[in-house]
Amino acid sequence: MTALGLPDTIQACLFDLDGVVTKTAVVHAAAWKETFDAFLRGYDGQRPFDAVADYDEYVDGRPRADGVRAFLDSRGIHLPEGTPDDPPDAPTVHGLGNRKNVLLLEKIRTEGVEAYDGTLRYLEAVRAHGLRTAIVSSSANCRDVLRSIGAEHFFDVRIDGVVAAERRLPGKPHPDTFLAAAHDLGVEPSRAAVFEDALAGMDAGRAGRFGYVVGVDRVGQTDALYAHGADTVVKDLAELGGKQ
DSSP states (O other): OOTTSSOTTOOEEEEOSBTTTBTTHHHHHHHHHHHHHHHHTTSTTOOOOOTTHHIIIIITTSOHHHHHHHHHHHTTOOOOOOOTTOOTTSSSHHHHHHHHHHHHHHHHHHHOOOBOHHHHHHHHHHHHTTOEEEEEOSOTTHHHHHHHTTOGGGOSEEEOHHHHHHHTOOOTTSSHHHHHHHHHHTOOGGGEEEEEOSHHHHHHHHHTTOSEEEEEOSSSOHHHHHHTTOSEEESSGGGGOOOO
């Protein structure tokens, strides 16, 4: 293992955003809960959205529309697809997803965005060691979030919700967005490391046969991260080393 805590064959690092670089996973979970709880009040006998269990299982790491479908399927509820430009009050999959995004942006504006200091230090070390880097996120707000914390310069490549839609890449748990990042960096997947906190991201790392998959456990799901394909699990990337 290198000073970065990675196999010496690794040439590039692919980082998820929410929960790995930024402390926005909890904000996403809160926005999903507010969205789904309001929606579920129209259905008799439906329990509220669980911001831990339901979030981790159905929506964390997935594109918005995929998360809506997965969660509603788990409750036996089916909505029309609608279109990506549906208004946030439309009774459609995309409408519900857009409602969540409105709430998310409101929370980000009022509460701000914080970065994980350990991740920023690790990114500095990764860059100092000459490894290539990419941010891989399902969020359509990825660039704005990175700019808000002054971290855009850490990444050579950005594959986010906007880019994925342009290229028609399926989101996590499919490996396509990570594979696209490795391709854009000019690195074989076997020589790239994935850094993820979402179970769907673990699945994507395993499916893409990446050289190393690091699970970041912010919420006490170490066993689940290993079960979904992590090679190692840390609570903070500073645990991997990377001191310059």
